[in-house]
Amino acid sequence: MSVLVFVEIKDKLTKAVQETITYGKSLGNVTLLTYGDVSDSLLLETGNFGAEHVLICKSINERNEQLLSNLIINAVKKYNCEYIVLSQDQTGKAVGPRVAANLEAGHISGAISFPEKSDEFIVKTNVFSGKAIAFVSVHTPIKVISILPNSIPPKENKTTALITEINEDLGEARIKVKELKPLGDGIPLPEAELVVSAGRGLKGPENWGIVEELANSLGATTACSRPVADIGWRPHHEHVGQTGVAIRPNLYIAAGISGAIQHLAGVNGSKVIVVINTDPEAPFFKAADYGIIGDAFEVLPRLTSAINNFKSSQ
Amino acid sequence: MKILVCISKVPDTTSKINFVDNNSKFDQNGVQYIVNPYDEWYALVRALELVESNGGTVTTITVGNSSDDPTIRKALAIGANDAVRINANPTDSYFVAKQIADYAANEDYDIIMTGKETIDYNGSQIGSMLSALLEMPFVSLASKLETEGSKAVLERDVQGGLEVVEVDFPFVLSASKGMAEQRIPNMRGIMAARTKPLKVIEPVEQKALTSVVKFELPNPKTGCKYVDPENMEELVELLHNESKVI
Ligand SMILES: Cc1cc2nc3c(=O)[nH]c(=O)nc-3n(C[C@H](O)[C@H](O)[C@H](O)COP(=O)(O)OP(=O)(O)OC[C@H]3O[C@@H](n4cnc5c(N)ncnc54)[C@H](O)[C@@H]3O)c2cc1C
Numbered sequence: 001m002s003v004l005v006f007v008e009i010k011d012k013l014t015k016a017v018q019e020t021i022t023y024g025k026s027l028g029n030v031t032l033l034t035y036g037d038v039s040d041s042l043l044l045e046t047g048n049f050g051a052e053h054v055l056i057c058k059s060i061n062e063r064n065e066q067l068l069s070n071l072i073i074n075a076v077k078k079y080n081c082e083y084i085v086l087s088q089d090q091t092g093k094a095v096g097p098r099v100a101a102n103l104e105a106g107h108i109s110g111a112i113s114f115p116e117k118s119d120e121f122i123v124k125t126n127v128f129s130g131k132a133i134a135f136v137s138v139h140t141p142i143k144v145i146s147i148l149p150n151s152i153p154p155k156e157n158k159t160t161a162l163i164t165e166i167n168e169d170l171g172e173a174r175i176k177v178k179e180l181k182p183l184g185d186g187i188p189l190p191e192a193e194l195v196v197s198a199g200r201g202l203k204g205p206e207n208w209g210i211v212e213e214l215a216n217s218l219g220a221t222t223a224c225s226r227p228v229a230d231i232g233w234r235p236h237h238e239h240v241g242q243t244g245v246a247i248r249p250n251l252y253i254a255a256g257i258s259g260a261i262q263h264l265a266g267v268n269g270s271k272v273i274v275v276i277n278t279d280p281e282a283p284f285f286k287a288a289d290y291g292i293i294g295d296a297f298e299v300l301p302r303l304t305s306a307i308n309n310f311k312s313s314q
Numbered sequence: 315m316k317i318l319v320c321i322s323k324v325p326d327t328t329s330k331i332n333f334v335d336n337n338s339k340f341d342q343n344g345v346q347y348i349v350n351p352y353d354e355w356y357a358l359v360r361a362l363e364l365v366e367s368n369g370g371t372v373t374t375i376t377v378g379n380s381s382d383d384p385t386i387r388k389a390l391a392i393g394a395n396d397a398v399r400i401n402a403n404p405t406d407s408y409f410v411a412k413q414i415a416d417y418a419a420n421e422d423y424d425i426i427m428t429g430k431e432t433i434d435y436n437g438s439q440i441g442s443m444l445s446a447l448l449e450m451p452f453v454s455l456a457s458k459l460e461t462e463g464s465k466a467v468l469e470r471d472v473q474g475g476l477e478v479v480e481v482d483f484p485f486v487l488s489a490s491k492g493m494a495e496q497r498i499p500n501m502r503g504i505m506a507a508r509t510k511p512l513k514v515i516e517p518v519e520q521k522a523l524t525s526v527v528k529f530e531l532p533n534p535k536t537g538c539k540y541v542d543p544e545n546m547e548e549l550v551e552l553l554h555n556e557s558k559v560i
Contacts, residue, residue: 008473063472065442065452088438090472093430093488094454097442101411106523109407109437122527127435131331133530134435140523174451175481178467182475194560218560229491236457236491237471242327242433243351244491251559262327265433268532272557274549275538285538290552294543306546310554 001028004081005051006072008063008091009038013045016087016191018154023147024085025050025157026114032161033075035060035068040163047161049154054163060170062177065094070170072099076142088146089190096146106138112151129242129265149191150248183237186221194220195249195270197240198228199263201256201277201296205233210300211255217307223247225257241266253303255296259284276300315370315461317361318418319394320428320440321354322376322404323347323385327433333529340434340529349385352429352489354392359494360459361427362393368461370424371395375417377402377410383512390507391499397510402517405525407435411443412520418448424464424483430455430490441488451485457492 005024007017024030032051034043036058043054055075060067072095076084084099086092088110100107112133113124120137123145127134189195196215202208208222215222222238229239240247242262248269255276257263264287267273275288276299285291292299325331325345332341349358361372374389374397376382386397400413418426426448431438445452457476458469464483469476471490499507541549553560 010474063477065445065454069446090455093438094442094452097407097411097437097439098446098452100439100523101408101443101446104408104523107407107439108524109435109439120527124530127529128325128331129433129436130532132333133532134526135528135530136524137527138524139521174485175453175479177477177479179478180472180475181469181478188474239491246436251553251557265327272553272559273535274553287535288538289535289557290549291538291540292543292549293540299543299546302544303546303549306550307560309547310550310560 001083002079002081003028003030003083003085004072004076004079005030005032006084006086006095007032007034009034009036009042013042014191015154016089016149017046018049019149019152020085020087020147021046021049021051022154022157023111023114023145023152024083027083027085031055031075031079031081033072035071037061043163044161047159048156050157050159051161052159054161055166056163057166057168059167063091064173064175065098066175067170067173068095069098069102071168073102074168076103082142084142084144086146088148092146096144100144103142103144104140105142105144106140107144107146108136108138109146110148111145112148114152126246126269130246130269131265148248150193189221189223189238189240189245189247192221192247193250194218195223195247195251196220196253197223197225197257198255198296199225199257200227207297208234210297210304214253214300214304214307217304217311220251225263254284255300257284258282259287315365315368315425316421316423317365317370317372318421318423318426319353319358319361319372319374319389320376320414320426321358321374321386321389322350322432323378323382324350324432324434331531337528337530338526347385349388350429350432352431354389355496356489356491356493357427357429358389358392358394359497360489361425363494364459364461373398375400375414377404377413377517379403386512387507388499390510390512391503392497393503395510397512399512399514400517401514405522407437407439408443408523409520411440411447413517414440415444415447416518417515418444425466426450426484426486428486428488430488438488441486445486448486451481453479453481453485453487455490456487457490459487459493
């Protein structure tokens with residue numbers, strides 16, 4: 001089976017990239033496709049996860065869905081690929097369905113598992129914002145699979161990657177990028193393994209210092225409940241839940257969040273949930289692994305210093 | 315300015331999710347339907363704001379059967395001028411995109427909007443597929459949209475930040491939070507919606523490329539272990555040794 005794995009590489013092989021290659025490798029021989037200014041040493045590193053052949057298009061230097069879709073489609077045709085694997089991140093959401101529609105191929109949006117052992121090609125995805133799981137069957141010879149970050153454990157599978165630089169006429173970009181406003185160097189929420197989140201219980205934006213301090217000492221990304229983003233205490237991109245970002249970290253710490261059904265929908269894919277709330281009846285405790293009935297203003301700093309002590313003893 | 319907004323109905327966010335027929339179908343029993351929040355709060359409202367200041371029309375389009383009509387009327391009550399319903403059961407996202415693209419291909423829309431995803435299937439696929447089928451540029455996950463003549467400036471969510479982009483009409487976008495504020499329809503809007511045109515058209519032939527064979531509910535949590543708020547060393551110990559997440 002010939003598999004095309006599309007990834008974006010910046011200054012290291014992120015976990016999302018490792019997951020995507022691992023998934024591709026489980027389906028067959030991996031041709032990896034990427035673009036932009038990526039060092040040879042990083043490209044060679046993709047071989048550690050099973051990429052045998054690496055195609056790099058250096059002439060594309062910004063994220064343009066039209067050019068990237070054309071790039072992927074050309075490679076699929078040239079190498080007769082049956083599977084196209086990419087990450088269900090911002091770029092994947094823009095490019096994956098476009099490629100699938102162009103090839104009239106079935107698309108799995110947000111795979112959370114390897115294919116089932118079955119005669120058909122069946123993969124699990126999250127639906128109803130994580131309240132349920134669907135088993136989706138793809139009926140077309142070419143299959144496009146976008147995998148949800150933090151769903152597939154990366155696995156080393158050493159091969160030597162052969163690098164080929166490609167240069168193609170992909171047409172003219174119709175979207176012009178004017179400016180990039182970076183959101184900081186932190187790990188983006190959908191890919192974060194550790195998340196510290198807070199809600200209205202924190203009483204005001206001036207109190208977020210204790211949330212950020214805990215996140216810093218853990219190396220976690222910060223998140224918040226919807227009302228907190230709506231009233232402008234925190235930026236919109238931190239809003240998690242059914243109508244915000246859906247996340248599936250290893251650890252989700254929620255302080256001063258009641259645990260409304262719409263909040264739980266976006267976070268219940270987390271492996272371990274810690275809830276800090278003054279109200280023993282808060283619904284969130286029903287979805288928690290560890291509960292702390294207490295005041296976030298006291299508990300958060302205490303937890304931060306316990307984490308710091310733990311880290312310095314390691 | 316001519317804008318098309320894709321509208322879909324989804325179960326209310328407080329719905330209990332259950333399945334019937336051997337876990338192969340969503341249990342609609344007692345479920346209330348709403349307009350998908352991303353379609354309504356962000357795409358539709360921004361479209362209305364743009365025609366309010368520039369002139370033009372906002373048409374909504376839905377692939378579904380007559381049970382979708384109440385949510386379509388809700389979108390008309392919020393302010394859309396007219397609606398189109400393609401009379402078919404939406405079998406998979408390619409099927410839906412194909413129906414909408416087939417209709418839109420002859421209508422000269424300047425902007426085609428979708429929500430960034432539906433809150434039931436969370437596919438985030440229709441906008442991107444439409445852009446392929448209509449050969450238009452696609453601005454995904456847009457949180458801001460301004461227009462000037464036949465040009466638009468948008469902010470979109472990309473890996474690691476927000477990007478400001480410029481694109482000429484026509485184009486497709488998917489709307490995310492930030493684009494507009496939710497609007498509550500008023501009595502006049504609700505009355506007017508009853509008589510606004512809702513055109514029902516028949517679908518074009520298209521097989522589904524994917525299907526759901528069954529559903530499953532996630533394993534429920536087995537119970538919460540309470541930790542003394544004075545003793546965060548114990549929590550750290552549990553996170554490290556018991557659940558091994560730090
Ligand atoms: C269509 C729709 C979509 C929605 N989508 C989302 C979504 O995506 N994400 C989302 O989060 N919400 C969403 N909501 C809103 C949701 O219903 C809740 O209103 C919201 O999650 C509540 O936020 P909160 O927990 O921060 O605030 P509250 O419900 O006000 O809870 C505050 C909590 O803090 C606790 N508290 C107070 N003081 C302290 C203290 N000192 N220490 C510790 N705890 C304290 C209180 O006991 C309480 O439990 C949606 C609602 C609707 C209708």
